[in-house]
Amino acid sequence: MNCTELALKEFLVTAKINTYAGDGVLCASLRLNSKDLHYNEGNLLYIDYYFGSADFIGEEVVFENQKPIWGMNYYGKMLIDEIPSGFSSPKSGYLSQYNLYFQFTITGYAKLLEPNVVDTNEAVKQMEQLARRYSPQQINWRFNPIILSIKGENEPIPDNFASARLKVFEALCRDISSFGVNRCTISFLCLYKKVEQRMKESKFTYLIPSQQQQIELVSQFVEIADKYGVTIYTCTSPIIEGVPGVKKGHCIDGAYLGALFGKRASHAKDAWQRKECGCTRSKDIGAYSGQSCGHGCLYCYAR
Known part of the structure; x- marks a missing residue:
């Protein structure tokens, strides 16, 4: 050779x-x-x-x-390290050639909404492990979609749906910020037809907040986030982008990724996304067919 x-x-x-x-x-x-x-x-x-x-x-x-x-x-399992808890963390040896950035959703909903999602406390531990293996700056915590309900909460407050969500958010802010993750993306539930139908079939009732209610609630999210040094970003949510303390989000953020990894990345808007979407150009290696998610979330638009 x-x-x-x-x-x-x-x-x-x-x-x-x-x-x-x-x-x-x-x-x-x-x-x-x-x-x-x-x-x-x-x-x-x-x-x-x-x-x-x-x-x-x-x-x-x-x-x-x-x-x-x-x-x-x-084979897929070659690319991961098995952690005793059952969490599969990317194997740093193989993936060290790539710049990794993680979108990590933790919402703290009840099993009715997220039947097969890992326990919230365990999810926080998983995120902490990623933060320690890579860096907190390489993780974006997603607290979305925001759904105001009784049955969707583990500790519901029947006369105040919003208070239950705020309570969960504060607990997660406290825990997640403790290991340095300080970016959080939020958005309210987007009712695609199939999602709405799925909700009806499951007899799941929820409150659809008005624009003013959304603004007022997000202001409370910001107040909580500020206490823990967390910055809130939106995801295709022009209504709440004007709330003081909220920044327009980019799930794929060329400017941030370029600054984070010291390499060039496109800053141009991805023309194939929704008008309100802030994502920059990228190549998607995922697919809706041939790959499955077993979480079974009631609100998922991809199901």
Whole structure:
């Protein structure tokens, strides 16, 4: 083999970046039901035979002058460390080549709304582990959607739906800010037709706050967040963007990511998103088909 170990390592990093993020060039599929991506540089050729499925199964091979010199089978569980609690944390060795930023939703709702979501206290522990492994700045806590109800709360306050949400928010602010995470995105429930129908079928009743009620409630969120040094961002919520202390959110924020990792990222608005969306241009490697979420949240627009 003429390719040195260092040259192979550098080639693999470049090849993975150019294929794993969805930029790879499709080539003729060599194996049944596989989706093959390739990247070549000089006399080196990298092929990722991706078999799909929720288990993330495939094989990577590097050829030098058309002869295989390196190969690896992969399976979704190869990319994670198993934590005793059952939480799977990204394996830093494999992912160290990537700049990681986490959107982490913790809402503290009852099982009726989030039947298969991990216990809230456990979720906070998981977030803390990510913050310690990477950094608090690489995590955005999502406290959304905001749903005002009785059955959706673990400790409901029947005569004041909003107070129950504020109580949960303050407890989470206290715990999450203790390990340095200080960004929080909020938004109110967006009633897509299928979500509304799902709510009706589940006989789940909730309060739809007026614009003024939203503004007043968010002002209370800001007051709480300020106590713990947390900044509130919106997600496609023009109504509450004008509330003092609230900043327009960008789930994908090119300016923030560029500053965080010291690399260039697009600041241009993603033209394919909703008008109110603040996200900057990116390439989405996820999918609504072939990948499943078992949380079963009643409010989920992707179900």
